Structure formats: C-alpha cells, structure tokens
Amino acid sequence: MSRLTRSSGQGRAVVVDKREAILRAAIKVFAERGYFNSKVADIAGEAGIADGTVYLYFKSKDEILHSIFDRAMEEFISEGKKEIAEIAEADKRLRRIAELHLEKLGADRDMAIVFQVELRGSTKFMEEFSAAGFADYLKIIQQTIEEGQKTGVFRNDLKPVICAKILYGALDEMVTNWILSKKAYPLAPLADEVLKIFFGGVLR
Amino acid sequence: MSRLTRSSGQGRAVVVDKREAILRAAIKVFAERGYFNSKVADIAGEAGIADGTVYLYFKSKDEILHSIFDRAMEEFISEGKKEIAEIAEADKRLRRIAELHLEKLGADRDMAIVFQVELRGSTKFMEEFSAAGFADYLKIIQQTIEEGQKTGVFRNDLKPVICAKILYGALDEMVTNWILSKKAYPLAPLADEVLKIFFGGVLR
Numbered sequence: 238m239s240r241l242t243r244s245s246g247q248g249r250a251v252v253v254d255k256r257e258a259i260l261r262a263a264i265k266v267f268a269e270r271g272y273f274n275s276k277v278a279d280i281a282g283e284a285g286i287a288d289g290t291v292y293l294y295f296k297s298k299d300e301i302l303h304s305i306f307d308r309a310m311e312e313f314i315s316e317g318k319k320e321i322a323e324i325a326e327a328d329k330r331l332r333r334i335a336e337l338h339l340e341k342l343g344a345d346r347d348m349a350i351v352f353q354v355e356l357r358g359s360t361k362f363m364e365e366f367s368a369a370g371f372a373d374y375l376k377i378i379q380q381t382i383e384e385g386q387k388t389g390v391f392r393n394d395l396k397p398v399i400c401a402k403i404l405y406g407a408l409d410e411m412v413t414n415w416i417l418s419k420k421a422y423p424l425a426p427l428a429d430e431v432l433k434i435f436f437g438g439v440l441r
Numbered sequence: 442m443s444r445l446t447r448s449s450g451q452g453r454a455v456v457v458d459k460r461e462a463i464l465r466a467a468i469k470v471f472a473e474r475g476y477f478n479s480k481v482a483d484i485a486g487e488a489g490i491a492d493g494t495v496y497l498y499f500k501s502k503d504e505i506l507h508s509i510f511d512r513a514m515e516e517f518i519s520e521g522k523k524e525i526a527e528i529a530e531a532d533k534r535l536r537r538i539a540e541l542h543l544e545k546l547g548a549d550r551d552m553a554i555v556f557q558v559e560l561r562g563s564t565k566f567m568e569e570f571s572a573a574g575f576a577d578y579l580k581i582i583q584q585t586i587e588e589g590q591k592t593g594v595f596r597n598d599l600k601p602v603i604c605a606k607i608l609y610g611a612l613d614e615m616v617t618n619w620i621l622s623k624k625a626y627p628l629a630p631l632a633d634e635v636l637k638i639f640f641g642g643v644l645r
Binding site: 271272354361363385389391394403405406411436439 | 475476532554559561564567589593594596598599600604606609612615631634635637638640641642644645
C-alpha cells in the first residue's frame, strides 16, 4: 500500500507519516547500533516522538523489524514485477532483476545493513524471512530461468531452483561486501560482473 | 595448532580438553539459542563445568565466538592448502575447494549455524570476521582463479576478485538454505551444481 492511497484524509495522512517516520527511524537505529542493542526508546528518540507513541503503531521491536522487511519486499516485488512484465526475453528479464536488486540496496545503505546483517542474526528471523517475501522473490528468479529454458535461451541441464539460489547468493555477497568495505564504490554496476559469470561461465 | 601438539604433557592435555569442551559446548548453545540469547552459564552447564572455569580460558562470550571462528578457519585453511597443493590444474583445484567448503559445513550442522547465522548478526562481527581468516580464504579462491587465467583454463576478461566473491556467495547461499530447510538433504553434492553453473554459464 503506497503512502498516497492511505493519506486521502488529513487525519490518515498524519497516521501514515508517523508510521513511516517510526520505520525510517528504526532502519537508521538498527543499522547503527544493531537490532539486539537497540531499544524502542532509541527509535522513538530518533523519530522525535514519545516512547508510548511507538506502541500505538507497533506491538514490539520485533514487529517493527518485520514491518521493515515486509514493506520493503512488497514494494520491491511489485515494482519489479511491473518492470519485468514489459521485457520479452528471459535473459534480459533476469538482467533487470539483478540490476534492480543492487540498485535498490545500493541506494539505501541503512536498509542494506538491516537486510544483510540485522535480519540474518537469528535462525528465528532467518526462517521467518525465508518463509515470507524472500521465497516469492526466489520464485520469480526461478520462473524466469524456467521460461528461458523453455524458449531455449538457457541450458536445459541445470536445475532452475539451484540456478536461482546461486544468482541470489552471488548478488547477496556483492551487497554484503559493499556494506563491509572500507572503500566507497557504487554497488549497481556489479550486476554486470555477476551476470557475466552467471551467463558466460568461467571456463574457456 | 592441533590437539596433539598441545597435549604432550598430562596437565596440558587436560587444559586442551577443557578448552575444547567449552568451545564444543558453545557451538551447541549458540546454534540452539542464538549468540545474543546465550549466557556464559549456559555454556558452562552444557560443558558440565563451573561457570568460573570458563573464565580461566576465555575473557568473555565474545572471545569464545571469536575462538570458534579462528580455530575453524585455521583448520579449514591449513587442511585445504595441503589438499589443493597436490592438484595441478586450477579448475580441479577450485572444484576441490568448493567440495571442501560444503563437506566441512555439511558435516557439522551446529557449526554451520554459528558460521551462517550467529557470526552474521552484527556489523561488528561481520567486519572482524571478514578481516580475519575469511579474507585469507577468499584470497585462496582468487589466486586459484588467477592461476587458471594464466594457464589459459579460465577466461581472461573476468575480474578474479569478483569471481571469487561470486563463487563464495553461491556456496554460502547453499549452506544457508541447507540450514533453514525443513527437509534434510546432503549438502556436499551441491558443490557439483554450483560449479556446473559457475564453470559452464547458463546461456546456451
């Protein structure tokens, strides 16, 4: 649900903005201090609201983390689906998915830290995270590979689900390295390097 | 340092075994409860020793996590180096590295959870973890790719450091999926699937 659709009335707009403000503040606080070290009071302070106000929108710190993940994945998947629907060839579609993955996280470092680090810090999160939007995302990659196998653009002797995980794993590693690197560099152009290897292979 | 080299005297042997017992217990406790939720007392309980005894060997829970990582990486790298030194061709050497990666983690699920989840839960750990043994590991993969480029077995138009990160990212994703999967399956055979794509590419 976009901010616009929810902010038709004056009162509603305030509600959405406060919810937004809490989520933005939480992304910043989790990225800086780590999820386990953050308190709801830190998030309220960063958002410039009273501690109690946070609880009008979210039951717990855990629910805030889940909302960050769910909202980001929903946005990413719906935007992504719209974009790739206009691309005919499976390989070009896969290229656009890889680019979007790195563009999106490369444009928001705090969000990238929450996705690459804070959401990975417990098996509980990881399981929920895998079961939720992440599985949908992997499915889109897998289906694109299956289509490419049907139309003959991709090799038929590879398992689409494994291909999808490998492409995801490679992109994911690029994002984690980008976060941890002492040097600043743009993330998005690495989609090309990843695809050169994924598409072309390494052996001569 | 292996257990044997440290356990030459009777007293030393006991020391090494207690240290070992604490590390093994910590791997189990961290994997089950998560690093942030675990207490030193839980580790002592699991190892069957008094809480205070743990502090004779380790200053803190943090130091225990670091020792788990350092010891496992040291072992993995020294064993790996020995094995690959006997393999002449770069592509076969790379295959053996990928197999060892999945064999090692596939043989010890608790250790795999500590590596894939507990060590990733904070940027602080991630930075230390990257700076330490992990960078050495990535370097070995990178050098193997560089050698393969020199001997003509690998394409020359790919950046070895990016190739190394992509192969690592792909293997890493296989391990994380294996941990989180509700179904039990052997991890090691997936090295072949990863290399089929990494070596051969996806496009027809």
